[in-house]
Amino acid sequence: MTTTQPRASIDLDARSVTRTVRVAAGPDAVWRAISEPEHVAGWFGDGCETDDGGPLTAGTRGRLHFEGYGWFAFEVTRIEPGRLLAYRWGQSADEPERMTEAEFTLQPDRDGTYLTVHETGFSGDTEDDVRTAIDGNRQGWDIELDELVAYVEARAW
Template sequence: MVAIWRCPVGFPDRIERTVRVNRPVERVWDAVTTAEGLGAWFGDNAEIDLSVGGTAKLTWKSGDAAELRIERIEPRTVFGYTWHIHGLPDHDPRRTYVEFTLTPDGDGTVVTVVETGFAQLEPAEHRGAFDGNTQGWAHELDELAAYLRV
């Protein structure tokens, strides 16, 4: 597994991570777009309405929860959603956009995750959200790779 982090100079707005997994695109697509898949690596439980404008709801045993609003679907290629920004009050309408891109690579798949939208935050909000999600994506993509190895 190779991890690549890219961040523009200045006030970073973008988190990007790329991993290669030894599974076909169809298997990876199921891991990122089905309740069974998301509930196995991204949360402890998941529900999803896989349609543009639909939602996915993730819950964890800790009591944490997240709701994703699905914005883009290109079957077996791109899955994009917006979600609440970590550290902001629940009623705050600002969201970031997360996009998974799947690219066939021999007998495996290259998974690229990009999250944008952090530049809309004030410096104090930005630090917590950007740093938290940078660490979060490192952990979550490792979880995805481990789930797909099974």
């Protein structure tokens, strides 16, 4: 199992968060973990539902649940199966109109996969609000992507 991963970085000027992790599993396993709702719920929050009950495809709408925070709406904006998945989602359960876009990119690496998440589009009424939102998601990606690595590496896909 991968034990040390770099932390997420923020770019305040671009209003973005980026993190890359290496998963000791092939791209197919990582792809399933980020694109199949039952697997998404295993590492990203504790619930993932799509409106049609199916996998994530372009235009899919659904919601993600995070204990203590509630449900967050999402819509898949771009997909290249096995390589790229992007979706817009609410920054806050209380303000679903404030959306960011999270883009997941997979890159095979010998017996593993590099997964990069790049989230953009943070907004707020003040610069402090924006900074708080970006920092909160930076911390979130540190936790959630560590959970993804553990989730994928613990399974025989």
